Amino acid sequence: MASSIKVTLRKKANKQGLYPLVIRITKDRKSSYLYTGQYIDLKYWDEVNNKVRKSHPNSVRLNNLLIAKLAEANQTLLDLTTEHKDYSTRKIKQEIASPLSKVSFKQVAGEYLAELHAGKKFNRHITDNARINHLLNFADNADLTFIEIDEAFLRRFMAYLKGFKKLSERSVVNNLIVIRTLYNRAIKQGIVERKHYPFGKDKIRIKFPETEKIGLTREEIITIETLGGLSKQEHHVRNVWLFSFYLAGMRVGDVIQVRWSDIYDNRLHYRMNKNAKLLSLKLPEKIKPIIEQYRHEQKRQDDFIFPEMKKANLKNERDILAKTKTATKKFNQYLISIAEKAKIDKKLTMHIARHSFGNIAGDKIPIQMLQKLYRHSNITTTINYQANFMHKDTDDALDKVINF
Known part of the structure; x- marks a missing residue:
């Protein structure tokens, strides 16, 4: 059954004995009413012509209002009929009363x-x-x-x-x-x-700009590992950075949430914060002396290894996020001074630990294995990421041309 819309007077008086002027929406023999906010005495309603009688002091204004409301409602119904196959009277009323547009x-x-x-x-x-x-x-x-x-x-x-x-x-x-x-x-x-829609071909195209990912070399990593003359805080930050690097650039938010109980059977078992993946990695020998430096601070088996999260409210996600951001900012500040002492002119940050692993890995490790180590959900992500550090083919090609 087709929908219909008409102006009418609803026979339900308010406390003052006045009746509401409404727009009645009917479909499939079901009606819904859209109130105009105007009320009149029953004697002023022309039942035959569906309008306010001239005897009402504001008849012209009220009738003009009803004509405008009826026209707006009919246009809305026409738009809905054109765009959608099925709409209930309630949905039509909602759209007329508060247009989605x-x-x-x-x-x-x-x-x-x-x-x-x-x-x-x-x-x-x-x-x-x-x-x-x-x-x-x-x-x-x-x-x-x-x-x-x-x-x-x-x-x-x-x-x-x-x-x-x-x-x-x-x-x-x-x-x-x-x-x-x-x-x-x-x-x-x-x-x-x-x-x-303003996006797409011949409109606004969203394309990520190419960015240069710079990682440390093997020699620069060794320099950091053996660097002396560090303050207590710098020494701690180096430990955190190396922990991340040794585990294929483990994200800082995951590093500072590693607990002693996460390490057993000579492996690290943890759940990534970014995508909740449960992972198990062999504990590299180089990490063991690092974490032993924090053993004296352990009070319980489920204590965090590093101190940054020990005072966090673990029931409050916002506090965990705030503590992570604060720790990352502090780490990056100390890494600047570590880089200066190591005479490394690259920008040393927590995230560059991930780039450094990729740089040294180059094309030595199968891409499927790197996907596992990076904890990427999609191998395409790994391929695009590692492309920043794989230069052997292009280097060899260049040598073959110019070395004559």
Whole structure:
């Protein structure tokens, strides 16, 4: 049965004895009512012509209001019929009362951030919230709709991020990815039509810029291993960095959460924070003297080996994240002074431990094995990552041409 919409007076009086003027939506013999907010005495309603009688002091204004509401409702119903096969009277009413097209970018972004928070993805919540605020601050419009976020708007936004905010190419891309994610959500929810989608071929294309991954050489690692004259804090930070390097560039958040109980049968067993994968790695001989330096601080079998997480509230994900960020910042500060003492001119950070492992591994280890060591879910990720450190083929080809 086709849907119908008409203006009527609902025969349910309020406490003052007045009756509401409504838009009645009927489909499949089921009706739903959209209230206009206007009430009149029963004697002023023209039942035959479905309008307010001229005897009402505000009849012209009320009838004009009803005509406008009816036209808006019919247009909305026409749009819904064109775009969707099946809509209930309740859904039609909802769309007429609060059109999805008027749902703002900020509203969809708020729902998205709430989901991240509820899922305890606090790091993602913090970074994406900052990126969403970049867009809202640029637009200076809390009611910004998705239709307004077109190709021209995004190109101005990109120029703003590069020029005013001084963001790198990679950071600009990360901002666009969040916007794209929210735009796809809006399309799926029916808030905006796909024809307005500003991303893709001949539009805004998201492409990660090539970045240079620099790792330490074998000689530079040996220099760090044997470096003397370190302060107590520098010595500790070197231990943490080498622990990470010896385990194929284990992420700092995982390193500082390793417990004594995670080590048994001469292996390290741990669950990655990034993707919750459970892993088991042989404990390298070089790690054993490092961790023994912390044995005197062990009080229980499930104590953390390194001290950074010992005062964390382990029931509070936000506190764990905060402690990890603080520790990483501290480590990187001390690594600067370690690099100076080692006379290494590369930027030494916790993350470069991962690059260093890749640099030394080069093309000596099968890519499938590197995938396991890096803990990548997809081998393509490993191939793309390791490509930064595999130079033998190109080096040999160059030598064959110029060495004559």
